[in-house]
Amino acid sequence: MSLAESWDKYAVGSKPRRAVNATGDTTWLNWTQYADHGPNESVLGPVAGRRVLELGSGSGSNLAHLVTLGAMGLGVDVAPAREAVARERWADLAGLEFRTAEATAFLSETDEAFDVVLSIFGAVWFVDPHTLLPLIRSRMASGGTLAFSHLPAGSQDVKPGGAGLRHNHSPDAWEHLLTSYGFGAVSASLIEPPEGRTVGTMLVRALAR
Ligand SMILES: C[S@@+](CC[C@H](N)C(=O)[O-])C[C@H]1O[C@@H](n2cnc3c(N)ncnc32)[C@H](O)[C@@H]1O
Numbered sequence: 001m002s003l004a005e006s007w008d009k010y011a012v013g014s015k016p017r018r019a020v021n022a023t024g025d026t027t028w029l030n031w032t033q034y035a036d037h038g039p040n041e042s043v044l045g046p047v048a049g050r051r052v053l054e055l056g057s058g059s060g061s062n063l064a065h066l067v068t069l070g071a072m073g074l075g076v077d078v079a080p081a082r083e084a085v086a087r088e089r090w091a092d093l094a095g096l097e098f099r100t101a102e103a104t105a106f107l108s109e110t111d112e113a114f115d116v117v118l119s120i121f122g123a124v125w126f127v128d129p130h131t132l133l134p135l136i137r138s139r140m141a142s143g144g145t146l147a148f149s150h151l152p153a154g155s156q157d158v159k160p161g162g163a164g165l166r167h168n169h170s171p172d173a174w175e176h177l178l179t180s181y182g183f184g185a186v187s188a189s190l191i192e193p194p195e196g197r198t199v200g201t202m203l204v205r206a207l208a209r
Contacts, residue, residue: 003102007079016089017061027065031120031149031191032201038191043147043205047071050115053139055103056122060086060096063118067096071116078102078123103127107135115144125150125166133181140208146183147205152190155199168202178206 001009021028022036032038041047048070054063057075059082067073067090075086075098083100090096099106103123117136119125124132125148136146153168169177171188178186183206190200 004078004080004100007077008081011058011079011081011085014058017059027061027068029062029065031147031203033121033151033199034194034197037194038201039203041066041069043203044116044118044145047116051113052116052118053112053114054122055117055119055124055136056126057086057098058082058120058122060090060098062120064090064093064096066116067093071095073097074099074112074114076101076103076106076123104131104135107132107139110139112139114140117144117146119148121150122148124148125168127167129167129169129177129181133177133183137182137208142208144208145205146178146208147203149191149201149203152200152202171202171204174202174204178204182209183207184209 020026029041030038031043047066050071052063052066052071052073054073054075057063057077060075063073063075073096077083077098077100080100083098086098104127117140140146150166150168174188175186186204186206188202188204191203193200
């Protein structure tokens with residue numbers, strides 16, 4: 001089975017996001033695997049007027065939220081089913097595009113530049129960072145923000161899952177990797193889980209040097 005087919009299969013089992021969150025918002029950004037938990041889009045700094053790329057954008061709900069705040073968004077996902085669902089769900093939102101592509105292939109071929117790159121349990125978790133980080137950096141303006149989240153090491157049995165090897169790293173390892181590939185001001189830490197849950201979320205942020 002190809003990577004796209006595996007992720008299409010995973011997409012079939014994914015539940016659509018609720019129409020409204022606990023505070024009554026119709027769009028929002030969630031870095032964690034838990035509803036109504038963790039930091040919001042402020043991790044990315046101001047996004048209005050910025051070109052934002054999401055790698056592994058899924059149903060597009062996180063990116064759509066950034067577009068409602070004035071960003072111009074491009075979501076790239078390897079699973080064709082994701083593009084179809086995201087396009088249909090967000091058809092009325094101007095400034096938001098979706099493309100079916102594997103992240104490294106997209107970054108190798110595009111000549112576009114991005115101010116902000118994010119990945120929520122997305123391609124940054126599934127692609128070798130020695131391959132992906134230099135490619136991301138090559139398509140970012142200096143001073144741009146990269147942020148991503150993933151489940152901590154040892155939590156493979158916890159959803160969300162999907163196809164392929166996961167690149168879970170410690171905060172120190174991410175700092176070393178990001179610094180080696182042209183990023184600075186790295187902050188990497190575990191978001192504590194909500195009460196009654198045991199698995200937190202690794203959230204990493206860095207600026208392109
Ligand atoms: C666990 S899902 C998370 C989706 C979404 N970011 C969210 O938070 O709901 C992982 C997503 O990354 C996509 N993906 C995995 N590897 C990828 C790659 N190498 N290039 C592009 N997309 C990828 C999958 O198709 C899937 O939609």
